[in-house]
Amino acid sequence: MKIRNATKEDLPAVLALNEASVPHVTSEDLSEMEYYVDKANPFLIIEEEGELAGFMIVLQKGLDYESLNYAFFSNNYDDFDYVDRIVIAEKFRGRKLGTALYQYLAKNSEQKLITCEVNLKPPNPNSLEFHKVIGFRKVAEQKTEGGKKKVALMVLEL
Template sequence: MNIRLATKEDLPAVLELNAAALPHVSDVTLSDMRRFLKQADPFLIIESKEEIAGFMIVLQKGLEYDSLNYAFFCNNYSDFDYVDRIVISEKFRGQKFGTALYDHLFSTSEKKIITCEVNIKPPNPDSFAFHNMLGFNQVAEQVTGNGTKSVAMMVREK
């Protein structure tokens, strides 16, 4: 297991992993991933034997990013790391890759608050249980997509 920063060469594989994780993450284009590569701090890749097993995109407050979920945290917290998405390939789930990415973030971040959201509608009970196990607590619920989506707004204080 190896954690490193993403490169532009990783983006096609990351885009495939993201597409495989729908509807639990939002659909994005290669252009969106290029923007994340420039804006994310950090944009992490986790590998197993040089195969990309997953990724994590973390954003800081103050970016121009059209996301109601990101805006919620910007409007309610003064400083934080926002985990925009974490995706682990089906092949590597249950092997602690997600935990390793979060442990890396927890140990390297200077922020006292880590934020994310987890789908309630459509439901993502595995992600909800995973984030609870890591110490995240739901602080609000936000409805988006004209009522078709609902997310738990989650916060972990270090």
């Protein structure tokens, strides 16, 4: 297993992995992924068996980023790492790669909190359980996309 920062060369594979994970993550296009390469801190890639096995996009407070979930954390917390998305390829699930990404982030973070949201509608029970097991707690719920989605807003104190 290898964790490293993403480059623009990774984006076609990242985009394909992201799209395979919709509706649990939001669909993105290449220009949006390029934004993350420029603004995310960090944008992590995890490789396993020489393949891109997953990724994690982390945003800091103070960005011009249109997301109701990001806005919730920005309006309620001073210091945080916002995990915009974490995706592990289906073939690599169950190998603790998501845990490894969160451990890497926690070890290298200068913030006091890691924040994220997990879909309640459409339901994503595996992700919700995963985040609870590693220590996240739900602080609020929020509807997005005109009520099409509902998320649990979660915080992990470092």
